[in-house]
Amino acid sequence: MSTPQPNGMNPSLLVDKDGIGWITFDDPGRKVNVLTEGVMTCFSELLGNVRNLVNEGRLHALVLRSGKGGFIAGADIAAIEAVLDPIEGAEASRSGQAIFGLLSTLGVPSIAAIHGICLGGGSEMALACSHRVASDSPRTQMGFPEVLLGILPAWGGTSRLPRLVGLGDSLDMLLTGRRVSASKARRMGLVDEIFPADLFREKVAVFAMERARSKAPPSGRRLPFLKGVMDRTRFVRKIVLSASRRRVQAQTGGHYPAPLKILDVLRRTLGRPLSAALKIEAEAAGELSASSVSKNLIHVFQLREEARKGKGVGDGTVQPGGVEYLGVVGAGVMGGGIAQLAAHRGINVRMKDIRQEAISSGLKHASKIFDKLVLRKKLQKQQAVRRMSLITGGIDYKGFGRLDLVVEAVVEKMEIKRIVLRETEEAVSRNCILATNTSSLSVDEMASSLSRPESFVGLHFFNPVHRMPLVEIVRGTQSGDHAIATAYALALSLGKVPVVTADGPGFLVNRILGPYMNEAGFLLADGASVDAIDRAAKRFGMPMGPLRLIDEVGIDVSRHAGQALYEALGGRLSPAPPLGALAESGRLGKKGGVGFYRYEGDREKGIDPDIYAVLSPTVPDARIMMDEREIQIRLVLAMVNEAARALDAGIVGRSSEVDLAMIMGTGFPPFRGGLLRFADAIHLRVVLRHLEELEERCGTRFAPADAIRRLAGSNHNFYQSFAG
Ligand SMILES: NC(=O)c1ccc[n+]([C@@H]2O[C@H](COP(=O)([O-])OP(=O)(O)OC[C@H]3O[C@@H](n4cnc5c(N)ncnc54)[C@H](O)[C@@H]3O)[C@@H](O)[C@H]2O)c1
Secondary structure, eight states: OBOOOOTTOSSEEEEOTTSEEEEEEOOTTOSSOEEOHHHHHHHHHHHHHHHHHHHTTOOOEEEEEESSSSSBOEEOHHHHHHOOSHHHHHHHHHHHHHHHHHHHTSSSOEEEEEOSEEETHHHHHHHHSSEEEEEOOTTOEEEOGGGGGTOOOTTTHHHHHHHHHOHHHHHHHHHHOOOEEHHHHHHHTSOSEEEOGGGHHHHHHHHHHHHHHOOSOOOOOOOOHHHHHHHHOHHHHHHHHHHHHHHHHHHHTTOOHHHHHHHHHHHHHTTSOHHHHHHHHHHHHHHHHTSHHHHHHHHHHHHHHHHHHOOSSSOTTOOOOOOSEEEEEOOSHHHHHHHHHHHHTTOEEEEEOSOHHHHHHHHHHHHHHHHHHHHTTSSOHHHHHHHHTTEEEESSOTTGGGOSEEEEOOOSOHHHHHHHHHHHHHHSOTTOEEEEOOSSSOHHHHHTTOSOGGGEEEEEEOSSTTTOOEEEEEEOTTOOHHHHHHHHHHHHHTTOEEEEEESOTTTTHHHHHHHHHHHHHHHHHTTOOHHHHHHHHHHHTOSSOHHHHHHHHOHHHHHHHHHHHHHHHOGGGOOOHHHHHHHHTTOOBGGGTBSSEEEETTEEEEEOTTHHHHHTTSSOSSOOOOOHHHHHHHHHHHHHHHHHHHHHTTSSSBHHHHHHHHHHHHOOOGGGTOHHHHHHHHOHHHHHHHHHHHHHHHOGGGOOOHHHHHHHHTTOOHHHHOBO
């Protein structure tokens, strides 16, 4: 090897005796490689050196590789976040494009050797090479997650990808941000070869030598004939792009500009020279990177990362316990779901119930979820069978002695829970952590029946367990750090986003949702229609309207939760009369086939035409036209107001925790950056003015929370004041 680089330089170049140049990315300060400004500058200089060596006839092929377990995780998100205006954003895009332009015109073959994760800027770098090879490791994946951050691949990726793999596959990757495995990448032509991970470096060296020896110009792969013809036909392109646009519009309600902009760029650039395409790509990138939606999505990404890297406790020295054996007491909807999720992640599960039939139905519930995964090709049949076999169950405490953590998920009754927890504590070892999945009862009250309250926490999964990303870890007054850290680590290992809350009515998410759902009831009482209420919430960006949500949760469950909040928090949560009337009617919502809407099995069949007769006399005879903004303001400010109270009550310490929990637990629209970030954006003085006006018009339930008065008065916002 020759031309060594100074130690610690990232990336670095070595040229071997065969004249193959190896550029290695290995950031000494990070776990993964990131294309920061410094790395890109260094890379650009190295490409200058490479070009000189090529001209001198001393370098015949270039390999890009990583010195870490993954290839390149992407560009520097902090740099994207810092972009404030479109001109600056476009300029940043053009400088990246220029560097990858050097890479694509070296005059010798360039090979991206991809082992491990390759995302965003890393994938764009690979696209600028003449060849791409990947290892067969299951960790090797390629993707363009830019759209998830409200931007587009702007270092040539949006332009180069369709030219390499065709429009169809590009749309899938660019619009969804979905990653593909090495074999999928090979099938779509994104990589040329796959090599065994354990012989990767050797195989790459042989591949590079062969390419170096080949007299053919180092042009990469061409699109297969049929794909090429289709993509070159303007008419076909137009049909494909318009269909995609309609789909995106329907899925996002037009709230997310990035996928629409990507379609726009493709429409304007396909069939044109690459240089023209790159210009358009850079301008589009400038607009998107300076947009508030992109800033909000980046903010949400950072909140998730923070949660993923956290431990759930302030003391960094606390070590969480591992959970290899999990107990679940109560094999109902939640117990079955928790058992399935844990087994899916390779954890042994022991379920306990008081009835053998409940165990059978819990097992059936878990098995059904596995079947769906097999049906959707997310899992092979044998894998599903193997994972399902990790779950056993019975009506006694057999096997509880070896458990690391037990989740109690029996009926929502304090007395029963206390008895069950006491029994469980006697059956497990002293090291075992106990947790309750209660959604409304006091963790502290349960703890008072235990002899080791320091090993007891709340572990609040949401329904359906396998789909809802949030888990609230409830810290009782006596819960110890070790128990919290263990529950937190378990939630992470189950693929969930944990948020630690204090004990209190409804914990965090249900407490904030309570006034929101209740307000939907008051809107009905004021004459708004079911359709108008749910449509307004959806147009704000919620995944479903509050009345449809009540049906989904179950009218009985939601009434029970609403009542509990009312008893704990008082008058402002006094149940709206139409919701009481609905509960009295005996309707159950989706699970019973009818609520505000009608259902056939899992499918919603529209608003029930008899609903207003059922709600009578709590709603007026005739519906009124209520302004959509009025509905949105009432629904959203009801949540903001309660969130402010929850912060003052110390349920969580930081605004960012409220925002993460609401996005992950209720689907609060990520493009708004979170509930409190949204409130901050409209300004707390404006929020206060609206609340005062609503209090006058609608009643004391809108009385502004102290925190809002305080912050608005001192010209502060949530994020400044509740920063933790
Ligand atoms: N269903 C939801 O949407 C949801 C969401 C979050 C949290 N939760 C909470 O999860 C818990 C369970 O709810 P679920 O919906 O699964 O209830 P469920 O009625 O479906 O299941 C409860 C199970 O507990 C069993 N059980 C009752 N007494 C028992 C005892 N002494 N020992 C062992 N098992 C016993 C019952 O036989 C039943 O199988 C509740 O605390 C609930 O508040 C429910």
